[in-house]
Amino acid sequence: MRALDTANLRGAQYADVRVVNHREESLSVKDGIVENLSSSETEGVGIRVLVNGAWGFASSRDLTNAEISRITAQALEIAHASGLVSGEKVDLGPKVTSQGTYQTPVQIDPFNVSMEDKLALLMHADVELSKVQGVRTRQSHATMLKEHKYFASTEGAFTEQTLIETGGGIQATAVGGNEIQIRSYPNAFARQQVTGGWEAMLSWDLPGNAQRIASEAVELLTADPCPSNITTSLILGGSQLALQVHESCGHPTELDRVYGSEAAYAGTSFLTTEKLDTFKYGSPVVNLTADSVRPLGLGTFGWDDEGVPAQSSPLVKDGLFVGYLMSRESASKLGRKSNACMRASGWNRIPIIRMVNVSLEPGSWKFDDLIADTDDGIYMESNRSWSIDDKRYNFQFGTEIGYEIKNGKMGRMLRNCTYMGITPEFWNSCDAVCNADHWVMWGTPNCGKGQPGQVAHTGHGTAPARFRNVKVGVLK
Amino acid sequence: MIEEKVAREVCESILLRCKGNPAEVTLQYNDAELTRFANNIIHQNVAERDADVTLRYFIGKQIGTASTNRTDTAGLDELVKRAKANAHASPADPNYPGLPEPVACQHVTAWDTNTADYSPKSRARAVGMVCQMAEGKSLNASGAFSTGSIVLAVANTRGVFTYHAQTAADFQTVVMSEDSSGRSQESAWKVNELNVEALGKEAIETAVQGHNPRKIDPGEYTVVLQHYVTEDLINSLNFYGMGAQALEEGRSWMNERLGMKVMSSNVSIWDDGLDPNGTPLPFDFEGVPKQRVDIVQQGVVMGPVYDRYSGAKMGKSSTGHATPINFRGFGPLALNLFVSPGDATVPEMIASTKKGLYINRFWYTRLVHPRDCVMTGMTRDGVFMIEEGELAYPVKNLRFTMPYVQALANVEAVGKATHILVGEFVGISVRVPALKVQGFNFTGSTV
Numbered sequence: 001m002r003a004l005d006t007a008n009l010r011g012a013q014y015a016d017v018r019v020v021n022h023r024e025e026s027l028s029v030k031d032g033i034v035e036n037l038s039s040s041e042t043e044g045v046g047i048r049v050l051v052n053g054a055w056g057f058a059s060s061r062d063l064t065n066a067e068i069s070r071i072t073a074q075a076l077e078i079a080h081a082s083g084l085v086s087g088e089k090v091d092l093g094p095k096v097t098s099q100g101t102y103q104t105p106v107q108i109d110p111f112n113v114s115m116e117d118k119l120a121l122l123m124h125a126d127v128e129l130s131k132v133q134g135v136r137t138r139q140s141h142a143t144m145l146k147e148h149k150y151f152a153s154t155e156g157a158f159t160e161q162t163l164i165e166t167g168g169g170i171q172a173t174a175v176g177g178n179e180i181q182i183r184s185y186p187n188a189f190a191r192q193q194v195t196g197g198w199e200a201m202l203s204w205d206l207p208g209n210a211q212r213i214a215s216e217a218v219e220l221l222t223a224d225p226c227p228s229n230i231t232t233s234l235i236l237g238g239s240q241l242a243l244q245v246h247e248s249c250g251h252p253t254e255l256d257r258v259y260g261s262e263a264a265y266a267g268t269s270f271l272t273t274e275k276l277d278t279f280k281y282g283s284p285v286v287n288l289t290a291d292s293v294r295p296l297g298l299g300t301f302g303w304d305d306e307g308v309p310a311q312s313s314p315l316v317k318d319g320l321f322v323g324y325l326m327s328r329e330s331a332s333k334l335g336r337k338s339n340a341c342m343r344a345s346g347w348n349r350i351p352i353i354r355m356v357n358v359s360l361e362p363g364s365w366k367f368d369d370l371i372a373d374t375d376d377g378i379y380m381e382s383n384r385s386w387s388i389d390d391k392r393y394n395f396q397f398g399t400e401i402g403y404e405i406k407n408g409k410m411g412r413m414l415r416n417c418t419y420m421g422i423t424p425e426f427w428n429s430c431d432a433v434c435n436a437d438h439w440v441m442w443g444t445p446n447c448g449k450g451q452p453g454q455v456a457h458t459g460h461g462t463a464p465a466r467f468r469n470v471k472v473g474v475l476k
Numbered sequence: 477m478i479e480e481k482v483a484r485e486v487c488e489s490i491l492l493r494c495k496g497n498p499a500e501v502t503l504q505y506n507d508a509e510l511t512r513f514a515n516n517i518i519h520q521n522v523a524e525r526d527a528d529v530t531l532r533y534f535i536g537k538q539i540g541t542a543s544t545n546r547t548d549t550a551g552l553d554e555l556v557k558r559a560k561a562n563a564h565a566s567p568a569d570p571n572y573p574g575l576p577e578p579v580a581c582q583h584v585t586a587w588d589t590n591t592a593d594y595s596p597k598s599r600a601r602a603v604g605m606v607c608q609m610a611e612g613k614s615l616n617a618s619g620a621f622s623t624g625s626i627v628l629a630v631a632n633t634r635g636v637f638t639y640h641a642q643t644a645a646d647f648q649t650v651v652m653s654e655d656s657s658g659r660s661q662e663s664a665w666k667v668n669e670l671n672v673e674a675l676g677k678e679a680i681e682t683a684v685q686g687h688n689p690r691k692i693d694p695g696e697y698t699v700v701l702q703h704y705v706t707e708d709l710i711n712s713l714n715f716y717g718m719g720a721q722a723l724e725e726g727r728s729w730m731n732e733r734l735g736m737k738v739m740s741s742n743v744s745i746w747d748d749g750l751d752p753n754g755t756p757l758p759f760d761f762e763g764v765p766k767q768r769v770d771i772v773q774q775g776v777v778m779g780p781v782y783d784r785y786s787g788a789k790m791g792k793s794s795t796g797h798a799t800p801i802n803f804r805g806f807g808p809l810a811l812n813l814f815v816s817p818g819d820a821t822v823p824e825m826i827a828s829t830k831k832g833l834y835i836n837r838f839w840y841t842r843l844v845h846p847r848d849c850v851m852t853g854m855t856r857d858g859v860f861m862i863e864e865g866e867l868a869y870p871v872k873n874l875r876f877t878m879p880y881v882q883a884l885a886n887v888e889a890v891g892k893a894t895h896i897l898v899g900e901f902v903g904i905s906v907r908v909p910a911l912k913v914q915g916f917n918f919t920g921s922t923v
């Protein structure tokens with residue numbers, strides 16, 4: 001409050017402050033040896049001020065009164081400097097006066113589970129991975145984090161939140177001849193992550209899935225390659241589809257990209273504002289939602305980092321593009337209200353527009369029926385590489401594993417699978433989405449954006465879906 | 477600046493708390509400021525003061541790690557308590573080679589007080605100049621201008637204490653019109669070595685020339701690659717194979733190729749943390765002095781860089797390339813890379829090209845397959861068709877899928893001028909020239 005008072009007194013028309021304590025535990029086992037067993041803690045304070053319509057921000061790890069006075073003055077000085085090269089005055093829209101507390105619901109607080117017990121789970125998974133001949137490198141990981149943060153603003157908002165995440169997974173790498181093949185579980189890069197407790201880690205049953213994925217990695221070495229440069233029907237498994245949603249739905253709907261704020265770094269977006277409520281983004285079975293309320297989602301919280309309450313809003317409804325991910329400032333410019341998408345990766349970063357949980361709503365298909373309904377195609381699962389252009393049009397993805405589909409049946413395994421497309425063409429070619437029984441909230445804890453860089457944790461609920469006439473097999 | 481004496485006192489106070497147990501402290505302080513602009517105005521403008529204290533605590537070969545940004549008494553007590561508990565919980569690592577002994581470490585100057593003290597107003601004036609120039613051409617400038625300083629110290633209970641203070645500055649801008657864009661960037665440890673005006677003009681010129689781009693068919697083209705593209709080639713080869721761990725695990729492009737000539741004779745790549753023409757850092761994150769390592773010499777693969785762990789596993793000594801502890805999973809990495817200059821200018825490379833593409837920058841490049849370091853990505857911020865030795869017309873962005881080892885095997889000419897670029901990831905610094913490469917494979921184009 002001292003920082004807000006000082007900012008007010010020295011002419012800021014708006015200021016907010018966040019005090020954040022962040023704890024993290026990380027464990028990694030590689031080939032039966034503990035590669036990393038660590039715990040970290042950071043804390044600090046960040047103050048954001050608006051002076052004459054221009055922004056300034058300063059932050060420090062030091063929470064003493066003297067240091068808070070120093071960074072408040074520094075934020076004001078920076079805001080004055082911003083004013084030297086400024087445009088239209090910032091309008092934040094309606095006041096935000098949120099009050100309250102929020103805590104991620106957990107059954108087992110992961111920080112109350114001993115390191116020995118956590119390690120025992122990873123070691124058990126490692127032993128199971130080691131039972132398959134031909135695996136070159138075995139890895140298992142667990143990550144737990146707890147963030148305690150206060151937010152206060154000169155508009156009277158004051159919130160306190162404790163957010164808890166648990167993540168982990170396993171990976172097997174097989175090497176033979178000129179081939180290097182990887183299989184991961186439950187998610188690509190051996191890292192599924194959710195808001196929740198240790199119960200999530202237990203539910204994934206890493207040891208019970210270890211031999212399967214290790215065998216798949218070895219089998220991939222001699223599997224047939226993905227057919228080269230053909231056009232076919234593509235069924236994407238849930239975790240791969242989650243990244244597809246992240247890259248080709250989540251990012252282009254970020255309103256700061258549309259307004260050019262990220263032009264120099266993350267890029268812009270093809271979803272310009274004249275397309276709102278008129279552009280056919282996908283087929284009628286495509287429904288996309290941004291929410292910060294669904295259980296397990298990495299974008300689930302009580303309030304965003306502008307104090308706006310968690311909520312749910314449509315991005316694409318029956319294929320029509322109807323909404324953006326917005327901040328107070330960008331929403332005001334568009335004539336709408338923020339849908340709580342301003343998130344900072346820590347006390348030392350400003351909030352910027354980030355994905356919350358951007359999900360593809362479930363359709364009506366059972367997975368087996370979808371395969372049975374496909375005469376000729378490929379099923380791909382678990383991401384291996386991803387690349388998309390700066391407007392979020394042209395993408396190319398690679399997956400760890402694929403299976404040929406012939407006459408309604410899954411057939412031979414395929415290695416080095418890739419597919420490419422143009423975002424709206426791809427989503428308009430979607431003709432089937434699996435039902436809620438197959439719908440899983442996936443975590444993407446590595447979304448980079450902003451300068452200085454910020455890594456956000458985002459959620460993506462998906463069920464497998466089918467896309468027609470997709471180009472596959474682009475390796476070189 | 478945190479003086480050496482203060483850093484030493486903090487390190488010693490932590491090691492004392494370990495009560496005779498082997499331990500290693502890595503201490504970093506950073507002061508960073510960044511002015512960000514878009515639509516020809518400053519829209520984000522930030523400052524940060526932080527620290528990181530990482531302690532590795534050893535009970536025999538059991539290792540526990542903890543880190544904090546608190547350097548007060550309670551914070552350091554808690555740090556030692558957590559690292560010790562983690563060591564107790566961890567089984568012994570039979571491959572752990574032990575802590576390094578003290579070795580004399582060369583001092584390298586990389587501190588510039590003007591850079592450390594550079595003000596928000598000074599950055600704003602420079603940004604304002606570029607925005608005005610862009611506006612004058614009806615273009616839209618965005619980008620970032622950062623200045624700051626880092627102090628790094630590493631100490632252990634065997635007597636190692638190393639200290640390095642460094643400043644850093646970086647200016648980058650993307651200038652756009654409705655249908656074109658251009659980008660420029662330069663990094664330096666002295667802010668006055670950045671010619672912001674020239675960088676602005678470079679990006680503006682590319683954007684002006686890029687109007688009305690034409691769509692062309694993908695396929696194989698001879699390419700003239702600006703040094704921004706060379707940075708991507710070298711960084712990708714670094715991530716996916718210049719470290720000994722990748723080689724040991726069989727996933728490096730170097731595997732089965734040591735001593736073999738797999739790149740063009742005019743390609744030499746080395747790492748040198750002591751060269752002031754780069755972004756010098758004289759020791760690694762284990763306190764081991766950095767050695768110059770030849771990675772590729774005249775096209776021949778010489779070998780990877782090592783940290784103590786990978787070196788011990790492979791019967792080699794550390795070359796001083798341990799990464800920060802939270803990046804240790806990647807294994808050792810080259811952090812101060814150089815590519816040898818050639819004798820051509822970019823205009824000469826264009827003039828010698830009958831038909832090809834001039835490319836300013838790659839974007840969103842990702843590994844498709846580790847063998848040969850096959851990468852995919854997009855062109856961005858300036859692509860032009862070259863016909864009969866001249867830039868003929870701008871073209872729309874293309875997707876490529878290309879083995880980077882093959883790309884460096886196909887190098888026909890190397891640029892005379894080299895430029896420093898510092899990336900975000902662990903602050904890897906590369907000093908690179910432009911390249912002319914034959915047979916570059918484009919697999920798609922964008923709308």
